[in-house]
Amino acid sequence: MKVKSAIAVIVVALAVYFFVLGRRAVELISDGGAGMVVLGVAVLILPLLGVWMIYSTLRSAFAHDRLAHRIAEEGRELDTDDLPRRPSGRFERDAADALFAQVKSEWEADPDDWRSNYRLARAYDVAGDRKRAREIMKRAVALEGLQRKADATGESAGPPERSQG
Structure with a gap:
């Protein structure tokens, strides 16, 4: 249970970080200057990539955990x-x-x-x-x-x- 709690804390911390980073990206884009818009779009990509990486990692972890539990229940670990x-x-x-x-x-x-x-x-x-x-x-x-x-x-x-x- 400690591991799941630690994962939850990390995911929440990353969500806050991604939100702040995304908000900063929107501010850069709304500045209007060509350089700021490009920088803002580049910064916006980071939280999107982060969300995708967290999703795919957690999805795999939950699937592996499900298999580990099933195999342990069957005594074949x-x-x-x-x-x-x-x-x-x-x-x-x-x-x-x-x-x-x-x-x-x-x-x-x-x-x-x-x-x-x-x-x-x-x-x-x-x-x-x-x-x-x-x-x-x-x-x-x-x-x-x-x-x-x-x-x-x-x-x-x-x-x-x-x-x-």
């Missing part, structure tokens, strides 16, 4: 408690690679299940490959969304386009 760690807190490379190999073989057996994609994304993250972890997590979110939609309508869901894991 990736168990990393026994993996050895370096002094920095990162996982030992050999242990992370062994876990990744195990999870990848599970994924290969059922690449269109959101659960296997979620677990593969987590294994990529443990192995330190954040880019692939994000790609596969997006796929897991899409697959889970298709499954929820299919469950609600009683139809079967087809998998979205798959990236190679």
